[in-house]
Amino acid sequence: MSAALPALHSGLAVERLGKIFPRRDASVIAVENVSFQVEPRQVCILLGPSGCGKSTVLRMIAGLEHPSSGHINLNGNPVTGPARERGMVFQGYTSFPWLTVRENVAYGLRINGDVNAMREGTVDYYLDRVGLSRFADAWPHQLSGGMRQRVALARALATSPQLLLMDEPFGALDAETRWQMQELLLSVIRKERMTVVMVTHDVEEALLLGDQIVFLSSHPGRVRTILHPPFKADDAICTREALRSHPDYAGMERDILAMMHEEGSRH
């Protein structure tokens, strides 16, 4: 089957992906015929109304769910299950409460056999990247929600994944913290030149961070349109204010919100 694919050897290729959840009375088609590609060092946002299956697509890319049809290739290799090359940040707080911040960040390295994870500079480097050096020895429960998500981000980055997956990582945060985190994430992604697939329903977040927005329609999740906002490629835009004052921003936001509204009322 993979020979039939276009010869794409780097980046992520999602081909005619489908997911059916079997139920006793009637099976639910969550995702149908979803295809898109993500070039290396690009950020792809999966955007859509709730119930459009965007998290299911992300979980299939992570290898946590098996596709019912279609396939996923990362850098030429088919995805068959979870692996450290595809690190993930979840919406809920997943910092392990029994480990300090530093041990949490070192966790991925440690379970992959790197017993010297602490002594080498990797952990400290990523702690510094997310601005948590001062809290390296704190317990997660002593941190705010935004700080815990920064721990999760540093932990996912520390194993140097080829692809970073994020499932509404800032969905549980208050508005002010969310903006700070979006700006921090933007600077980290640019600096580390990460390839990212991120699920969100926040239009502003999608426009700030995405090179590509895959807009999914709901029930079942299908690709409605793919947009290419210009803002993330422009290094001058690194804050919310700069994004909002860009002449193209208001129009794009209006169009996407109109699509969201249409999808939301369509059943």
Added chain:
Amino acid sequence: MLQPVVPTPAPEPTVAPAVALVSERQSPAAASPVKRRWLEFKQPVSTRSKVLLGIAAWLLFLLGWHLAATSGGEANPLFPSPVSVSDALWNLFAERGFHSDVLASLQRILISFGLAVVVAVPLGILMGAFPAIEAFFSPLVSAFRYLPAPAFIPLLLMWLGTGDTQKIALLMLGVIWFLVTLICDTVKQTPVDFIETSRTLGGSRRSILWTVVVPSSLPGIVDTCRQMLAVSWTYLVIAEIVAATDGIGAMMMRARRFVHVDDIMAGILIIGALGLLCDLAFRGVYWLMFPYLRRR
């Protein structure tokens, strides 16, 4: 219209300290309208009041006991006062070598509970972690949980004789099924996000078990052990009633033959005190093992 408003803020800085002083002086008076009652939902009690209330309950209990025991005029041998029980306790330790009975009982509890933990903890963890293992063991364990341990005494006597082995086996049977089920339930509470996080970081089944499932459920497991050790103490007397020559329970059965009610009560007191000490020891272990759960 605005003019009268503008000058008023100007003199405020000079007035402010006076206002602060006045409000400080008035604060007790200002606080008094808020009714502070003894019984209030979720109202925390200070450590000092907690200790005082705890001591008060014991003093009232001992006073009530003393009054009830001495009200009849002459001392009733079937209902001794706390004073004669404490005399009996002193006498037991000082003259009748009671410490060897206490040590025998303590040894039985510790060995039987240790063996139960060694079996139940790994089994409970595997059952909680893997539904297939749970599906295999659960019907068996659940059924055994409803069989009363003392019902096995005749069998154990025939199989294991009248020695320590039989008593240790009985004490083990009393707690092991509950330990397995409770530990399995605790392990099942491991958040699925934790497991999936570890999988996306490259965790194998073995490393997820050791670095996520076990540390995540360990506080619950230690707490379950603490509570089941208390149950183990409640089985002690039953284990030592039958064919025992030493132990706290055996002493109490000997005392019953000679109607030494004060000795029986002293035995009950010692079991209570030892149980409390075990509980405190477990709390200490919990505090040492889980620094991240302190002072939440």
